[in-house]
Amino acid sequence: MTPCIWAWYAWSMTTLFPFLILACPTPATVVEVPLLEGEWERPAWDDLEELELPPGPDGEGYVLVETPEVVVWADIDGIEFEEPLTVATGCSASVIACYQPGQRNLSGCLGDTPVCEDGLTPCCPRRCATDYQEALRRLEEPARAFMDTVWGTNSCVEGL
Amino acid sequence: MIVLLLSIPSAWAWQSECYTTEEGKTETVYRLCEDGKEKARNRWRPEPGVIYEHHDLAIPEHALLWDSALLRAGLPEELLSEFELRTFGGLEDSWVPVDADPLFVIERTVDLGQLTQLPDMSYTLYDWASGNESCPVDASLDPEKCHVFEKHMGSYNSSHFLPQARVFYTHYHALALDRAGRCAELSAELSGRSDLDEYLLACEREALAMEAVGQHYLQDAWSSGHMWERWGSPAASDWDKLGTAVAVAAASGLWHGVKGLAEKKFPKYDWDDAMCAPPPAGEAVLYVDGKDASLQHAVGDLFLNFAQNSSKHTPQLDALYGCSIAGMRDVYAATGMKHGELLEVAEGTELRDVGSDACWEQRVTNQSLQSGSQLHVGTYPSQRSYSIGGGLMGAALKFRFLLDGEVSIDSRAFWKDYNRHSAELALLAKDAPQGTEAARGFYGVEDPSLLGMLPNGGYETLPDWLDPAYPWDPNVIQEQWLSLLFADSHAAERCETATPEYLHNLRLLDQLGEEEERTARLAFCEQMAKPHLRIGTEASYHPLDPLCGVLDGRVVYSGHHNGAAVDPDQGVKDWCQGTLLLDGQFESGESETAWELYGEAQISSGIYTVIPHTGSSMLDLYIREWGDHAYARGSQRLLAPVPTEGAEFVFRWRVLAKDDYFRFGCESADPRFLVRLDSGEYGQDGEVLLNVPASDWCGDDAVKDYGSWKLSPWSDEVTIRLGPKEDPILSFVSLVNSGVYDVHVLVDSVRRVK
Numbered sequence: 001m002t003p004c005i006w007a008w009y010a011w012s013m014t015t016l017f018p019f020l021i022l023a024c025p026t027p028a029t030v031v032e033v034p035l036l037e038g039e040w041e042r043p044a045w046d047d048l049e050e051l052e053l054p055p056g057p058d059g060e061g062y063v064l065v066e067t068p069e070v071v072v073w074a075d076i077d078g079i080e081f082e083e084p085l086t087v088a089t090g091c092s093a094s095v096i097a098c099y100q101p102g103q104r105n106l107s108g109c110l111g112d113t114p115v116c117e118d119g120l121t122p123c124c125p126r127r128c129a130t131d132y133q134e135a136l137r138r139l140e141e142p143a144r145a146f147m148d149t150v151w152g153t154n155s156c157v158e159g160l
Numbered sequence: 161m162i163v164l165l166l167s168i169p170s171a172w173a174w175q176s177e178c179y180t181t182e183e184g185k186t187e188t189v190y191r192l193c194e195d196g197k198e199k200a201r202n203r204w205r206p207e208p209g210v211i212y213e214h215h216d217l218a219i220p221e222h223a224l225l226w227d228s229a230l231l232r233a234g235l236p237e238e239l240l241s242e243f244e245l246r247t248f249g250g251l252e253d254s255w256v257p258v259d260a261d262p263l264f265v266i267e268r269t270v271d272l273g274q275l276t277q278l279p280d281m282s283y284t285l286y287d288w289a290s291g292n293e294s295c296p297v298d299a300s301l302d303p304e305k306c307h308v309f310e311k312h313m314g315s316y317n318s319s320h321f322l323p324q325a326r327v328f329y330t331h332y333h334a335l336a337l338d339r340a341g342r343c344a345e346l347s348a349e350l351s352g353r354s355d356l357d358e359y360l361l362a363c364e365r366e367a368l369a370m371e372a373v374g375q376h377y378l379q380d381a382w383s384s385g386h387m388w389e390r391w392g393s394p395a396a397s398d399w400d401k402l403g404t405a406v407a408v409a410a411a412s413g414l415w416h417g418v419k420g421l422a423e424k425k426f427p428k429y430d431w432d433d434a435m436c437a438p439p440p441a442g443e444a445v446l447y448v449d450g451k452d453a454s455l456q457h458a459v460g461d462l463f464l465n466f467a468q469n470s471s472k473h474t475p476q477l478d479a480l481y482g483c484s485i486a487g488m489r490d491v492y493a494a495t496g497m498k499h500g501e502l503l504e505v506a507e508g509t510e511l512r513d514v515g516s517d518a519c520w521e522q523r524v525t526n527q528s529l530q531s532g533s534q535l536h537v538g539t540y541p542s543q544r545s546y547s548i549g550g551g552l553m554g555a556a557l558k559f560r561f562l563l564d565g566e567v568s569i570d571s572r573a574f575w576k577d578y579n580r581h582s583a584e585l586a587l588l589a590k591d592a593p594q595g596t597e598a599a600r601g602f603y604g605v606e607d608p609s610l611l612g613m614l615p616n617g618g619y620e621t622l623p624d625w626l627d628p629a630y631p632w633d634p635n636v637i638q639e640q641w642l643s644l645l646f647a648d649s650h651a652a653e654r655c656e657t658a659t660p661e662y663l664h665n666l667r668l669l670d671q672l673g674e675e676e677e678r679t680a681r682l683a684f685c686e687q688m689a690k691p692h693l694r695i696g697t698e699a700s701y702h703p704l705d706p707l708c709g710v711l712d713g714r715v716v717y718s719g720h721h722n723g724a725a726v727d728p729d730q731g732v733k734d735w736c737q738g739t740l741l742l743d744g745q746f747e748s749g750e751s752e753t754a755w756e757l758y759g760e761a762q763i764s765s766g767i768y769t770v771i772p773h774t775g776s777s778m779l780d781l782y783i784r785e786w787g788d789h790a791y792a793r794g795s796q797r798l799l800a801p802v803p804t805e806g807a808e809f810v811f812r813w814r815v816l817a818k819d820d821y822f823r824f825g826c827e828s829a830d831p832r833f834l835v836r837l838d839s840g841e842y843g844q845d846g847e848v849l850l851n852v853p854a855s856d857w858c859g860d861d862a863v864k865d866y867g868s869w870k871l872s873p874w875s876d877e878v879t880i881r882l883g884p885k886e887d888p889i890l891s892f893v894s895l896v897n898s899g900v901y902d903v904h905v906l907v908d909s910v911r912r913v914k
Contacts (some may be wrong), residue, residue: 043552057560064548064557066658070410085576088557092583097551099590123551143587144605151580152606160576 031133032142036098038109043097043122048076081121084159088150090122091157095146106132106146128156162889172220173381174461176277176376179206192218193696196307198279200255200292204274221464222280223273225379226372230272232509233490242271243365247289247644255291257644259634259679260665261686262680263673266291274366275372276379278330279320283313284627285373286638289603289645290685296625296638297396314413315405316623318392318616321412322599325377326520327388327620331627332374333487333514338630339367339649340494346652347496349711356707359691360498362648369646371491373627375484378519382480383460384445385416385436387583388599389615394837395623400612408613410559411578414548415533435524435532438470438540448596449479450521451512455594456669458524464780466540481900482512483519522597530589530598531686554579569611577610642701651691655713663689663716664874667736667820685736692716704728 009050056063056073063073080086091113108127114120128149135145135152149156178193180202193199205220212218230240245268250258254268279572282288283296306312319328343363350356380386390412392405399405416435438459439445447458456479457472467473473666485505493502505511512518524532535546535863546552557578559571579844584605588598602608608615632639632650634657643650666685673681694709695702695718706728709715718735864871 045552045852048552048556056558061556061558064414070406070562071560072410072414072559073560074553076556078558079556084179085572085579086555088576089579089583090552092586093554096583096586096590099587101590108745122555132163139271143584143591146587147584148606151576 006063010158032105032107032136034108034111035103035105036112037103038100040098040100040104043093045076045079048074084155084157087116087121087123087125088155088160090158091124091128092150094122095124095150110146125156125158131156153156162910171781174225174379174464174628175219176204176222176280177206177218177220178202178204178277178281179210179212179218181207181210189213189872195309196292196304197255199307200288200290203269204277204281205271213578219464220277221275221461222276222379223271224464225480225484226273226276226375229375229481230488232481232503233485233488233492233508234503235488239272239365239368239492244269244689244756245645246647246683248680254293255744256293257289257641259640259644260662262684263677265676265680265683272368272372275369276376278373281377282307283316284626284638285369285645286641289641290638297623312402314393314409315399315402316394316396317329317409318390318412318619319394320377320380321386321388321390321616322523323389323520324394324616324620325381327379327622328626329374329377330515331488331622332370332377333491335627335629336367336370336374337493337494339363339370340491340632343367343495343498347498348541350707354712355704356710357498359648359651359707360496364492364495364497364499364645366646366649367495368488370627371488372831375487378487378514379480381520382476382483382522383436384447384458384476384524384528385433385460386749387447387522388529388532389417389601389617390416391613391615393616393619393623395619395621398613398619401569404611404613406561407559407569407574408610411574411610415529432539432543433461433532433805434534434536434545435528435544436538437507437543439542440541440545443526445531447476447522447524447528448594449475449518450523451479451518455525458528478510479512479519479522482510483514486511486519487510487900523599525594525596526585526588526591526598527593530585533585548582551582554582574611578772580914581608583608640842647687647871651707652713653713654688655691655708655711658688658692658714660692660714660716661874663692669827669835669871682733682736687734689716689736690729690732693718693728693732693735695728695735702728702731 016036055061056075057071060078061075062071063071081090094113095106095109098104099106104112107129110132111126114123115126116123117126131154132145132149135148136142139148140147152158178199180191180193180198182189182191188208190210192212192214193202205223206212206218213452227240231237246263247255247257247266247268249255249259249266250263252263257266270467278285278288287294287296292307293299295303297312298306301312318324327904332869333811343360346363347360350360391408392412393399396402396405409780416433435445436459437445445458446455448454449456454475456475458476459467459470459473467477489505489511519619531545533548538544540746548557554575557575559574561568581602584602586597588595597604601617603617608618627642628636628639631653632643637732643653666681666688669678669681669685691707692713692715693706696716697717701717707713708717718731732877755777790905863873
């Protein structure tokens with residue numbers, strides 16, 4: 001991420017550094033000013049445990065789909081919180097649960113989602129918020145930018 | 161406690177069902193069919209008044225939709241009636257139809273509405289015709305496994321979702337129209353011959369059967385659960401492996417919903433498919449109509465009855481009926497309409513062009529698809545929603561195959577794609593809740609695929625296993641099955657292809673084997689021979705020419721008959737059984753001589769009888785004259801018509817014998833088969849008429865096996881000119897020198913040519 005993008009992001013989050021507007025070229029209409037209004041329910045891993053489901057294979061988790069040929073189960077206790085796919089899924093779920101057009105945009109929700117580096121989960125890696133801004137400048141459309149940020153080939157989730 | 165157990169559904173579509181009965185130890189069990197053979201052998205509507213297990217879920221919705229449409233369509237109501245499709249089985253416990261040597265009759269009582277359910281029971285019509293006993297999609301697969309929905313059929317059912325459903329319907333609609341056109345041509349060719357209407361009616365039923373199968377896909381396209389592009393292709397060549405297809409089907413099933421199977425499997429739990437069921441208060445399942453972009457309410461599988469009683473859902477059903485009726489009217493109007501005239505559609509019906517986007521571009525909204533990707537536990541209106549797609553649950557999902565053999569996928573890649581698409585869907589549902597981007601296959605996103613499989617719009621080429629286009633080639637086995645399934649409808653085609661030899665080989669077998677076999681052989685002979693058989697001789701035959709006579713196709717002649725007094729149907733039966741010969745009248749000098757069988761030989765009901773070996777090498781067929789009548793002189797003799805002196809008679813024969821007879825006969829030093837005409841005591845003054853070399857009747861290719869019996873081919877025609885001999889004897893001389901064997905000499909009609 002370029003210094004200017006960092007600066008734009010910091011400005012947009014705090015509005016404490018308006019001088020940076022003069023220091024950097026203006027990103028072409030793509031940087032999203034965080035918007036975060038109203039209440040929403042932040043998803044938590046504990047929510048999953050409210051569901052009592054039949055035990056999965058070898059007693060792992062809970063069955064969702066079962067036929068003689070295939071079994072799909074949710075292994076709640078076996079979730080590896082550090083695993084990149086878990087991180088990406090948790091990040092997506094948290095941001096999208098927050099996202100509400102007109103009230104809370106993706107920038108605002110990314111900024112409000114716990115940062116993995118702080119040891120919280122579900123979370124988004126710190127760089128996701130800034131990567132999103134860069135992706136938004138490139139792709140212009142917020143949803144595409146968010147998906148590219150988290151799920152794209154250069155995901156903000158290391159190792160995905 | 162809430163217990164969730166989901167299963168990949170047995171059919172993701174408006175409900176289709178198959179009903180069967182089973183005699184239990186203490187009572188009759190009325191249950192639903194298992195996948196595979198049972199579904200090909202049983203009825204697809206419940207018996208009236210019978211309560212089946214899971215009866216609250218076992219609703220033949222596809223058939224009911226067809227019925228409702230047909231009643232509004234102005235088609236003759238007779239087309240709602242059941243009809244018989246008869247084929248013949250040639251292997252024990254197999255419903256694969258055969259075109260020779262049947263062992264039993266297979267009667268299917270169906271109606272057109274039932275056939276709309278076929279794509280949930282079988283891959284194709286020819287698959288159903290063969291009793292689901294082959295695997296159309298992969299010849300190397302065990303047929304039973306091939307037809308287990310969760311194992312394989314589900315992997316191919318992306319064609320039941322838009323837009324592939326349109327491609328499949330278009331294929332079947334084209335077949336239906338093609339067949340209908342042939343029906344119209346045939347109707348013109350048979351003008352004035354109402355006694356041949358059975359062929360025209362069968363042709364029209366076949367055309368509409370094709371339409372009914374195709375309308376399965378049209379009906380699915382109007383179920384809310386199918387108004388989106390599930391991932392996958394119905395052609396295995398598009399998969400990298402089976403595991404991918406199964407996994408993709410499972411993911412699609414999670415979104416579509418699983419109520420149909422889950423509630424059957426776990427009846428004490430209630431489920432609703434979030435995309436098919438009416439939603440909780442304050443929510444809606446909506447689709448955008450391709451005709452006018454209007455937003456409409458929708459329900460789907462298992463909720464037809466709800467829709468029929470909900471004014472909010474009237475536009476959905478009206479649209480479906482408008483398309484369905486247009487399709488069936490197109491087809492029926494293209495036939496000769498022997499079932500009756502085509503009336504106006506019911507008042508208020510708004511027809512849609514079934515080939516246009518108005519029937520195929522409906523898609524559920526992003527919000528509705530997002531809703532569909534959730535779990536609904538409980539039933540309307542108190543169902544509870546649990547998030548899977550787009551939620552944290554995605555991080556906990558795992559997948560394991562329990563399939564036979566080496567089947568695997570990259571599980572991590574699968575869940576990565578699944579969770580990515582769930583996130584995309586959740587975003588779309590918030591950004592454009594009434595848009596249809598997700599239902600149109602996520603095209604426009606960087607990678608719309610799931611495990612490398614595109615949404616089904618990426619695969620609009622027809623798979624090579626689908627029912628074939630006309631004309632059907634009887635040398636291609638699947639096409640032969642179809643021709644046999646619609647045997648009467650295709651009788652006109654057989655006028656060109658069936659050889660007299662083929663027809664003759666069906667004859668005189670009605671006393672071979674157990675009763676069931678005899679019945680089957682006679683019925684098969686009658687069915688196949690009737691269109692070809694002129695009752696009479698080339699010089700004089702029944703005025704009601706058979707189908708192939710009218711069409712200038714191949715005909716065979718029954719031989720002498722009693723003139724117009726012989727009913728053609730009876731004439732066919734007689735020809736197949738061989739009794740016609742003995743009922744004939746022949747001129748004898750200046751007076752008529754009636755030829756009949758007398759004595760014990762009559763028990764054999766025809767022109768052949770069991771002739772125990774007498775210890776000599778002779779099997780004798782006597783031709784005698786006895787006053788005005790011919791008759792059997794003894795229990796070991798068969799009498800054939802005796803001509804007047806100087807007359808010429810033409811006949812053929814074949815030999816049916818115990819296996820040992822053939823073996824001994826063919827292993828002897830001089831295995832000839834002679835036909836001699838003697839006079840007086842047999843063996844005297846014999847005239848050798850024919851000397852059949854061993855290769856003609858001992859060769860493996862020439863002789864057919866019937867268990868412990870063997871049957872020779874028909875002989876060539878032999879002409880006998882009778883001289884002034886008082887007591888002519890025709891002798892079939894075998895070269896068996898000892899022992900006692902059961903032998904039948906089967907004699908074709910004797911034709912007097914002079």
